[in-house]
Amino acid sequence: QVQLAESGGGVVQPGRSLRLSCAASGFTFSISGIHWVRQAPGKGLEWVAVIWYDGSQKHYADSVKGRFTISRDNSRNTVLLQMNSLRAEDTAVYYCVRQRRRDSGSLDYWGQGTLVAVSS
C-alpha cells in the first residue's frame, strides 16, 4: 500500500536549519509529484512546496521561498525539504503528500506528519 513516512522534525532555534526527509513506498515514486504541506498548531493547512516527478520543476510558497529547498532522489524513493533560516512562524506539522495521478495538483496520500518547533 502507498506509504509516506516523514522524519527529521524536532525543536530548533530561530535562524538554524533542519532537513526533513520523506520515504515513499508502495507506488511508482519516479512518476509522482510530491508536495509538502504544513499545519501550525490549531491552524489550517498551508501549502509549502512541490517537486515534479523528475525534479525538473520546483515551486514554493512565498513564505518559504529563498529559505526552503525541495529535492528528490528517485533511486532512493526519497524527498527532502531543507529548511534554512527558520522562524517561529515555521512551527508546524509538516506533511509529505503525493500528487494524485492523472490530476495536476490534488493530493491523495498523506504521511503522518513530523512536527517542527522553532523556539529559543
Added chain:
Amino acid sequence: DIQMTQSPSTLSASVGDRVTITCRASQTISSWLAWYQQKPGKAPKLLIYKASSLETAVPSRFSGSGSGTEFTLTISSLQPDDFATYFCQQYNTFPNTFGQGTKLEIK
C-alpha cells in the same frame, strides 16, 4: 496569490441533515479545486478533485460542484463519521492555496 475563502467557518448540523460548504476563489481557477476532510490529530483525506470528481472509496453522499470562482461541497445526509473540518484547495496556479477551513459540528 489566489485567496480561497470558505464559508461558513463553523457549521452546526444533525445526523441526517444535508449540508453545503462554499469555497470562493479570488480569481478564476477553472475546475482545479479539491476538497479534504480532516479529523483531529490525523492527516487530511482527499474527498473531491477537479471540483466534482469523487475520490475512490469516498461515500457517494459527498459531492462537489462549481467552476470558475465559486464551488460547493455538499454532504447529502450527514453521518456521525462526517463531523470534522473541511478544507478546499486550488491547484490552478502556484503557489497552491487552501481555504481556512470549515468545522462541522454536531448540533
